[in-house]
Amino acid sequence: MPQDGTAPDIAWWHPASDETVDWLAWANALPYCQNLGLVCVELNAASATFRMDSSTLTPNPNGAVNGGTVAAAADQIMGALTMRMSEPGLLPATGSLHIQFHLPAWAPLTFRATALGGGRRTKFVEVVVEDRSGNRCATSQGTMIAGGSAGPPLPSS
Numbered sequence: 258m259p260q261d262g263t264a265p266d267i268a269w270w271h272p273a274s275d276e277t278v279d280w281l282a283w284a285n286a287l288p289y290c291q292n293l294g295l296v297c298v299e300l301n302a303a304s305a306t307f308r309m310d311s312s313t314l315t316p317n318p319n320g321a322v323n324g325g326t327v328a329a330a331a332d333q334i335m336g337a338l339t340m341r342m343s344e345p346g347l348l349p350a351t352g353s354l355h356i357q358f359h360l361p362a363w364a365p366l367t368f369r370a371t372a373l374g375g376g377r378r379t380k381f382v383e384v385v386v387e388d389r390s391g392n393r394c395a396t397s398q399g400t401m402i403a404g405g406s407a408g409p410p411l412p413s414s
Contacts, residue, residue, distance in 0.1 A: 272343045277301065284337050290386040293330050296369070302342045307334050312364060323363035324395075328356045330368060331384040331397035338370045339380045343403035347378065350405030356397040363388045378403045 272279035277300070284297035284305075294313040296366060299306040309330060314324040332354055339349035356386060366386055373381040386395035 268378060271340070274378050275406060280341060282299045287333070287337065289329075289333050290308075290337070290369075293326065295330055295333065295364045297337065300337065300341055303372045305334060305341070305368075307368040308370070309364060309366040309372075312378060316364075317361070319361055322366060324356075324358055324362070327351060327358075327366070327386055328354065328360050328397065330366075331386065331395070332399065334368050334384055335382040335397075335399045338358050338372060338382055339401040339403055342372055342380060343375070347404035348406035349380070349401045349403050351404045352379070352400035352405065354397065354399045357397055358395050360392055360394040362394045363390075365389050368392070369389075371391050373398075378405070 272283045280300045281297055284300050286353045290297065292313065294311060295307045297305065297307050307330070309322070312326055313324050314323060314407050317323050332351055335351065336349045343349065351363040366388060367387055368384050369384055373383055375381045379400065382399050382401055384397040385393055386397070
């Protein structure tokens with residue numbers, strides 16, 4: 258990681274191939290996924306599944322994963338899924354993020370992301386968060402803009 262704390266650009270490049278195993282390796286190497294303790298177990302052009310075995314940040318007093326951590330994870334997952342379903346070279350940015358909390362988020366958590374449609378650049382994504390008992394503890398919806406990042410464009414594959 259560079260001295261300024263930013264992630265190296267290489268982390269966001271598309272995998273060398275479109276094979277599922279390469280996309281899984283790509284998602285699991287993302288620095289912010291690692292920071293949050295997220296592990297990608299599925300990533301295709303329409304859906305993704307991530308797991309968080311425990312919170313890497315201090316949990317709430319009741320032992321649940323803090324809502325801010327859950328929201329950050331949902332946002333990161335939306336970005337990964339948007340990368341998977343977008344043209345190479347379009348780095349996604351969050352246009353909107355809404356989250357509803359239904360129950361305490363007791364780890365381990367499962368995040369199930371689903372593409373809800375959109376166009377070439379605008380993507381709509383939902384992430385359902387399930388707690389250790391399989392109960393829905395949060396639901397997030399977001400609008401992602403492929404190519405909306407202010408950063409430099411990614412190299413074309």
